[in-house]
Amino acid sequence: MEREQLERLLGGGDDTSAAALAALRADASYVVWDGMTSPKALATVYGRRLRHTLRKGIETSGLAQAVRRLDLYSRPVRLGQIRTADGSWIFMLFLDADGSTLLACTGVRRSQPGSARPDTC
Numbered sequence: 644m645e646r647e648q649l650e651r652l653l654g655g656g657d658d659t660s661a662a663a664l665a666a667l668r669a670d671a672s673y674v675v676w677d678g679m680t681s682p683k684a685l686a687t688v689y690g691r692r693l694r695h696t697l698r699k700g701i702e703t704s705g706l707a708q709a710v711r712r713l714d715l716y717s718r719p720v721r722l723g724q725i726r727t728a729d730g731s732w733i734f735m736l737f738l739d740a741d742g743s744t745l746l747a748c749t750g751v752r753r754s755q756p757g758s759a760r761p762d763t764c
Contacts, residue, residue: 644675644742649723652738652745659705660748663734666727673726679719679740686713689735689749702752709747713737716746 646667653664667673690710696703713720723736730753737747 644723646673648742649673649675649725649736652736652743653748656745656748657705657708659708659734659750660745662704662732662750663725663736663748666725666732666734670728671725672728673724675721675723675736675738675742677721679721682713682716682718682720682737682746685720685722685737686710689713692751696751701754704750705747706749706751709735709737709749712747720746 650664650667653660653667656664689706693703693706693710695701696706719740721738721740721742723738725734725736727733732750732752734748734750736745738745
């Protein structure tokens with residue numbers, strides 16, 4: 644997916660999408676993966692992540708809303724990711740099958756920007 648197309652998808656969204664868009668425009672790295680997955684499976688996984696981040700006090704953005712949207716969605720979902728240039732935040736993007744619609748966006752602050760994984764797992 645081209646950067647400009649991703650910017651358009653993030654342009655009309657909520658605060659989390661706006662933060663992801665700002666990161667993208669500030670030279671964040673991004674990827675949209677091929678293949679699709681079940682929104683129900685993603686709702687289960689991200690529901691666990693939500694509970695974990697709440698227990699640990701990890702800062703997130705839009706996670707509860709993303710879980711709700713995924714739980715209500717019934718068709719396959721594509722995943723994307725935006726990593727801020729300084730590595731302090733990772734945004735997960737949930738797109739419809741052809742990548743033309745942003746279904747949800749969530750972000751998590753990383754405890755150590757240089758670490759390989761976000762704090763949600």
